[in-house]
Amino acid sequence: MAGTAGGNAKYEAEHILEWQLITGFFLDLNQKLGKIFDNPDPDHEPTDATVDFCKYWQTTWTLPGTQTFDLDGSGKKTPFKWLAWAYPSTKRFPEELVLLHTDLNSPPKSNVSGF
Numbered sequence: 001m002a003g004t005a006g007g008n009a010k011y012e013a014e015h016i017l018e019w020q021l022i023t024g025f026f027l028d029l030n031q032k033l034g035k036i037f038d039n040p041d042p043d044h045e046p047t048d049a050t051v052d053f054c055k056y057w058q059t060t061w062t063l064p065g066t067q068t069f070d071l072d073g074s075g076k077k078t079p080f081k082w083l084a085w086a087y088p089s090t091k092r093f094p095e096e097l098v099l100l101h102t103d104l105n106s107p108p109k110s111n112v113s114g115f
Contacts, residue, residue: 010101010102010103022083025083025086026053026054026057027054029052029053029054029071030052030053030054033052033053034052035050035051035052036050036052037050037051037052037053037055037056037067037069038050038051038067039051039055039056039059040056040059040060040067041059053079056079057079060078060079068081
């Protein structure tokens with residue numbers, strides 16, 4: 001999202017939440033919750049009846065339907081909905097969106113991604 005602020009300077013909105021935080025979120029859930037999820041893989045071994053969050057997440061990406069769970073009392077959501085809920089937007093966590101000058105923001109991103 002681009003815009004101007006004060007004169008002709010151009011700015012772009014960026015989010016502070018980076019994908020490495022998602023990995024940390026998964027690892028944190030694994031440590032805090034342990035193996036509490038019913039294994040959604042219908043062909044799982046009898047000894048693998050419950051799985052941790054990461055295994056559950058990985059398996060539910062390829063299976064129809066998902067289980068829901070509550071993390072903070074706000075209601076049950078699927079793993080995908082929890083990630084969407086945590087990602088900043090104009091409605092949730094807008095303070096995590098920042099304005100960066102276009103000349104400082106765009107070139108480094110282009111160089112990193114090879115575009």
